[in-house]
Amino acid sequence: MSFPWAHEYTPSHPFMKWMDEKLPLPRLVYNSVGSGYPVPRNLNYFWNFGFLALACLGIQIVTGVILAMHYAANAGVAFDSVEHIMRDVNWGWMLRYAHANGASAFFVVIYIHIFRGFFYGSYKAPREMVWLLGVVIFLLMMATAFMGYVLPWGQMSFWGAKVITGLFSAIPLVGEPLQQWLLGGFAPDNASLNRFFSLHYLLPFVIVGVVVLHIWALHIPGSSNPTGVEVKSESDTVPFYPYYIAKDGWAMGLFAFLYCAMLFFFPNALGHPDNYVPANPMSTPAHIVPEWYFWPFYAILRAFTSDFFFIPAKLMGVLAMFSAILVWFFLPWLDRSPVRSGSYRPAFKKFFIILLIDVLILGYCGGAPAAEPYVMISQIAAIYYFAHFLIILPIVSSIERPDPLPFSITEAVLGSDEQAALAPAE
Amino acid sequence: MIRIISILVGLFFTLGLAWSFGNGAYTAITEPAPVTAEHEFHLVPKEVHFASDGPFGKFDRQQLQRGFQVYKEVCSACHSLRLVAFRDLAALGYNEAEVKAIAKGFQVPGIDPNTGEANMRPGLPTDYFPKPFANDVAARAANNNAIPPDLSLITKARHDGGPYVYSLLTGFQAQPAELLKEFPDAKTPNGLHYNPYFANLNLAMAPPLTADGQVQYGDGTKSTVDQMAKDVSAFLIWTAEPKLEKRKQTGWPVLGFLLFATVLGYMSYRSIWAEKKKKKA
Numbered sequence: 001m002s003f004p005w006a007h008e009y010t011p012s013h014p015f016m017k018w019m020d021e022k023l024p025l026p027r028l029v030y031n032s033v034g035s036g037y038p039v040p041r042n043l044n045y046f047w048n049f050g051f052l053a054l055a056c057l058g059i060q061i062v063t064g065v066i067l068a069m070h071y072a073a074n075a076g077v078a079f080d081s082v083e084h085i086m087r088d089v090n091w092g093w094m095l096r097y098a099h100a101n102g103a104s105a106f107f108v109v110i111y112i113h114i115f116r117g118f119f120y121g122s123y124k125a126p127r128e129m130v131w132l133l134g135v136v137i138f139l140l141m142m143a144t145a146f147m148g149y150v151l152p153w154g155q156m157s158f159w160g161a162k163v164i165t166g167l168f169s170a171i172p173l174v175g176e177p178l179q180q181w182l183l184g185g186f187a188p189d190n191a192s193l194n195r196f197f198s199l200h201y202l203l204p205f206v207i208v209g210v211v212v213l214h215i216w217a218l219h220i221p222g223s224s225n226p227t228g229v230e231v232k233s234e235s236d237t238v239p240f241y242p243y244y245i246a247k248d249g250w251a252m253g254l255f256a257f258l259y260c261a262m263l264f265f266f267p268n269a270l271g272h273p274d275n276y277v278p279a280n281p282m283s284t285p286a287h288i289v290p291e292w293y294f295w296p297f298y299a300i301l302r303a304f305t306s307d308f309f310f311i312p313a314k315l316m317g318v319l320a321m322f323s324a325i326l327v328w329f330f331l332p333w334l335d336r337s338p339v340r341s342g343s344y345r346p347a348f349k350k351f352f353i354i355l356l357i358d359v360l361i362l363g364y365c366g367g368a369p370a371a372e373p374y375v376m377i378s379q380i381a382a383i384y385y386f387a388h389f390l391i392i393l394p395i396v397s398s399i400e401r402p403d404p405l406p407f408s409i410t411e412a413v414l415g416s417d418e419q420a421a422l423a424p425a426e
Numbered sequence: 427m428i429r430i431i432s433i434l435v436g437l438f439f440t441l442g443l444a445w446s447f448g449n450g451a452y453t454a455i456t457e458p459a460p461v462t463a464e465h466e467f468h469l470v471p472k473e474v475h476f477a478s479d480g481p482f483g484k485f486d487r488q489q490l491q492r493g494f495q496v497y498k499e500v501c502s503a504c505h506s507l508r509l510v511a512f513r514d515l516a517a518l519g520y521n522e523a524e525v526k527a528i529a530k531g532f533q534v535p536g537i538d539p540n541t542g543e544a545n546m547r548p549g550l551p552t553d554y555f556p557k558p559f560a561n562d563v564a565a566r567a568a569n570n571n572a573i574p575p576d577l578s579l580i581t582k583a584r585h586d587g588g589p590y591v592y593s594l595l596t597g598f599q600a601q602p603a604e605l606l607k608e609f610p611d612a613k614t615p616n617g618l619h620y621n622p623y624f625a626n627l628n629l630a631m632a633p634p635l636t637a638d639g640q641v642q643y644g645d646g647t648k649s650t651v652d653q654m655a656k657d658v659s660a661f662l663i664w665t666a667e668p669k670l671e672k673r674k675q676t677g678w679p680v681l682g683f684l685l686f687a688t689v690l691g692y693m694s695y696r697s698i699w700a701e702k703k704k705k706k707a
């Protein structure tokens with residue numbers, strides 16, 4: 001693993017020597033986030049978001065574990081137990097707002113992290129496994145957040161659970177029994193709430209496990225960088241400690257500032273007022289909308305309004321919604337361009353920007369009522385979404401002519417690299 | 427191979443969407459969605475300012491006490507406040523004896539210590555506000571088949587909470603003639619009341635604040651309908667989030683500290699990287 005010039009861990013203190021022989025944990029830390037891990041010197045701020053995602057996971061687990069000490073997963077009292085946290089538990093309001101806004105912050109960070117990957121071709125060889133594990137994490141995050149949102153047992157919790165589990169009923173033959181099996185009944189009730197809480201507590205730790213694999217897989221080839229040119233020599237890299245610890249550290253400060261501004265001054269801005277109304281199976285809210293981070297996918301789900309040949313519209317919507325994420329798994333093989341970074345791919349760059357705007361439009365429509373013109377707009381936006389990944393990307397990547405790449409990272413940063421003179425002409 | 431499959435899958439979804447789009451566009455042209463009275467006559471809440479607004483917002487305790495009085499004397503006949511305990515009222519500036527006296531003024535469900543029978547007893551500070559109706563059926567029966575919602579969280583449970591409640595309370599009016607001209611079927615049904623701030627324009631609550639001086643304030647403030655509506659809305663902002671003031675007050679030192687830490691972090695980042703950033707030119 002890593003490059004030949006990586007610093008070697010040499011414990012000096014007798015205890016650390018002893019420890020290193022018995023269980024080389026300090027060595028592991030040194031080699032993964034210490035001086036033993038060489039990183040490209042030219043990473044821009046988009047490379048801070050993996051670290052920030054880790055911080056978010058930490059915040060969610062710490063606040064979540066403490067909330068769980070005061071929360072009661074019983075349909076009769078869940079809503080009131082959350083209000084008990086808000087009113088009577090010392091600093092309970094802060095924990096709860098930290099957790100709810102923490103979920104939003106987590107998704108903001110993860111979306112930037114993912115779009116960084118789209119633009120800089122981070123999913124390409126030799127980092128396919130890192131990417132695949134990342135998509136798994138994203139799916140687990142969505143499941144975790146969905147189940148977490150059910151826990152306060154407000155109107156949106158209840159109706160969101162009903163709509164989302166209802167998606168499974170679109171599956172032919174087994175759909176209805178499957179939905180009942182998932183919920184433990186005909187509609188969301190105590191049984192559903194209990195299993196959702198159990199899984200909501202479990203999944204974050206599964207995420208921790210997959211994150212370990214994600215970082216392990218990353219550290220085999222090492223990080224990519226904004227030029228997409230692989231590391232060639234020592235002058236292309238700097239050791240993670242102190243260079244990237246310092247950079248991640250200050251980025252973390254900025255992130256914490258924005259997150260706390262949200263938490264203390266606009267804690268309900270991203271929430272839905274209906275979730276402050278206790279769940280009521282007899283009264284359907286005027287508009288059932290999920291949390292904002294699901295909106296793009298929700299828009300795709302609702303964009304299918306007509307049966308397509310023999311496939312019911314609802315089933316099409318469900319297939320499309322899941323496929324919208326599953327296509328990411330195939331990205332390393334759909335984008336055939338040997339050039340990683342979008343900076344050197346003029347045609348790709350344009351389509352990338354369209355995709356970015358497209359997803360924002362989908363997000364906007366997903367949060368809007370299911371009425372015109374939003375449905376028609378989301379239909380067009382969804383067409384582009386699928387066309388981008390499944391049609392445009394494979395074709396563009398084979399026909400576009402990339403711009404010339406720098407010889408090395410060092411050349412890109414310093415303007416010249418003495419290694420270039422020594423290298424055989426390419 | 428994967429690219430051929432991918433393009434086929436892509437065509438499948440895009441054609442499915444195009445088909446939906448075509449059908450949708452056809453319906454939109456042939457049968458445009460009807461315009462509704464709600465769509466045309468619903469109003470967004472009025473502009474109104476509360477002391478607790480904004481990043482430096484603080485509760486006006488005098489106003490909260492007046493608002494509480496309005497709740498107690500008017501709204502509590504129909505609306506519960508089940509998440510608020512009498513002891514919480516200490517935050518409005520009442521002292522222990524006053525809280526005890528307020529609690530005592532409410533009858534809450536209890537148990538007769540001699541017979542074990544259910545009875546009513548005077549409230550204690552640890553009790554929560556009692557419900558005005560024994561159950562939902564009784565609530566519906568007394569209110570034209572609508573249940574008056576619990577008000578504890580009402581300002582968080584509606585968009586623009588405080589201003590919404592204020593606008594609702596001051597927004598009752600006769601149904602506009604243009605509305606009836608345009609939508610003859612949309613006449614406010616018997617027993618409901620027209621209010622353009624309510625989502626479907628007609629609600630089962632009769633205007634609860636109707637006359638200036640309906641509540642006699644002890645602090646000399648003139649109790650106009652507008653003032654009472656504002657005060658009770660302010661009170662309901664408090665009941666929805668008693669920790670609002672503490673939250674904002676905690677926020678500032680937290681942000682100050684983070685700003686300081688971030689600036690230090692940025693400076694150490696700059697100095698650690700200084701060597702590496704120099705161009706060789």
Ligand code: HEM
Pocket residue numbers: 057060061062063064065066067068071082096099100103106141144145146148149150151152200201204205207
């Ligand atoms: C990937 C990490 C996590 C995500 C994305 C996440 C997301 C969420 C969301 C969106 C809610 C609803 C917030 C609300 O409206 O109050 C929630 C609630 C909750 N979560 Fe998590 N969560 C995560 C990790 C955890 C962990 C590790 C625990 C406990 C071990 C936990 C325990 C709880 C509890 C008890 C609630 C209900 C209390 C409340 O509604 O405030 N969460 N979570």
